[in-house]
Amino acid sequence: MTRWLLRMMTELSSRKFISRMTGRFAKSSFSRRLIPRFAAIYNIPVEEAEKAIGEYRSLNDFFTRRLKPGRRPVDAAADSLTSPVDALITGCGVIEDGMMLQIKGQDYTVEELLNGSPRIAQYRRGYFWVLYLSPTDYHRIHSPCDGDIVESEHIAGKVYPVNEFGLTSMRRVLSRNERLVSYIRHEQGEVAVVKVGAMNVSSIRYVEPKPRRLRRGDELAYFEFGSTIVLLSEDGTLNPRPDLKLGSRVSMGERLGTLVPKS
Template identity: 80%
Template sequence: MKRSLLRMMTELSSRKFVSRITGRFAKSSLSRRWIPRFAAMYKIPVEDAEKRLEDYRSLNDFFTRRLKPGKRPIDTSAGSLVSPVDARITGCGVIKDGLMLEVKGQDYTIEELLNSSPRLTQYLNGYFWVLYLSPTDYHRIHSPCEGDIVESEHIPGRVYPVNEFGLTSMRRVLSRNERLVTYIRNDIGEAAVVKVGALNVSSIKYVEPMPKKLARGDELAYFEFGSTIVLLTEDGTFQPRSDLKTGDKVLMGEKLGTLIVRNQA
């Protein structure tokens, strides 16, 4: 009964206008006074931030902060696919006939996640990572590999929470929420970076000017408040690290595995 009530309340509060109201406040100068309290509440390492707390103009300005140079070294090993964000792994594994299996007890179809994109056939038996960003985390999104941006798509949707409750109690939130998808083509294949909006995320923003060619670790976009990245690789082009599993924490630039030449046999 209690869980059903929470689910109903979440349905009612997951309208875009709620996030817009929250976003307007977070971008206002009035929100500046909340920055020290917010940083203390979530134990954010403010010494890593590019600027001093008092130099941020709003809570949103602090939330989308850049870090001091060198705070997130990018793995340089050949063919490395790196985490595009600071996050906790909430799901990872081989995509099986178009299904991402057992993400917090639910299965997701690639077709639904990618909004029936013609490109989805390239990912039906690839690999996936679901990476959850908490309010504590650095919220800028970087390229997981080098390559060219060959397509981007905005998919309208809801703004359900993508935390533990949202992923376990709501129906397939990753493919029902608003999403911004970037497809990156490299020498080995293609990767899809699916940026999933969430409750109180007023928007997902690309950096400006929007790059066409990316180096591994280049800044790509950012979340205004916390959310999730789903990272996909094409069929037969990725070998994951053997020591990473669901529940582990990764930092932006950390190696997730290696891009490999597809077996043509």
């Protein structure tokens, strides 16, 4: 009964206008006074931030902060596919005939995640990661490889939470929430960076000017509050790191696997 009630409350509160209201407050000067308390509650390492905590104009300004140079070294190997974000791995594995299996007990299809894109045929037997960003994490999103953005898509949707409760108690939130998808063509093939919105995420934004050619580690976008990245690699183009598993933490720029020529 309690789980059903929480699910119903989440359904009712997952409307875009609520996230917009939260976003307006977070961008207002009134929210500035909450920054020290927010940083303390979530144990955010403020010493990593590009600016002193008192220099941020709003809670959103702090939340979307850049880091000091060198705080996230990017794996230098030319064949490396790296994490686009600081995150907890909440799903990973081989895509089995277009299915991503057992993400918090639920199965997803690449077709529904990518909204029926013609590109889904390239990802039917690739590899996937689900990378969850908590409020503690750094929220800028970086390119996982060298390459060109060959297509971008905005997929309208809900804003359900993508935390433990949302992923386990709600029905397939990763493919029902609002998403921005970037398809990046690299020397060995292609990756899809799926940026998933969430409750109280006022928006997902590309950096300006919007990039077309990327080097590994370049800024791509950012979340205004916490959410999730689903990263897909094209069939036969990646050897994943064998030591990474569910519950592992990764930092932006850390190697997730090795890109290989498509056989």
